[in-house]
Amino acid sequence: MRKLIEGQDFYINQQGLYVFTASYLQERGYCCENVCKHCPYGYGVESASKASKPSNHSNQSIQSIESNQSKPPAKTIKKT
Numbered sequence: 001m002r003k004l005i006e007g008q009d010f011y012i013n014q015q016g017l018y019v020f021t022a023s024y025l026q027e028r029g030y031c032c033e034n035v036c037k038h039c040p041y042g043y044g045v046e047s048a049s050k051a052s053k054p055s056n057h058s059n060q061s062i063q064s065i066e067s068n069q070s071k072p073p074a075k076t077i078k079k080t
Contacts, residue, residue, distance in 0.1 A: 004024070008023070019036075020037075025038060025039060026040040
């Protein structure tokens with residue numbers, strides 16, 4: 001696991017949120033299904049304009065993201 005590099009792997013937007021770059025998301029190797037702004041996997045492209053919740057990554061600290069880099073996200077079951 002390597003340390004994330006600002007400007008290459010992520011940037012901080014005007015609201016102070018961490019935003020992953022497409023190159024970092026591609027290198028990570030899987031889609032987290034959070035409708036990331038630069039998702040290279042195309043997840044939520046058709047619904048991105050309708051998305052009401054921001055990516056979970058926007059609210060995490062870089063340290064917690066780095067510690068979870070090698071772990072794929074846990075699957076959750078949505079109640080209908």
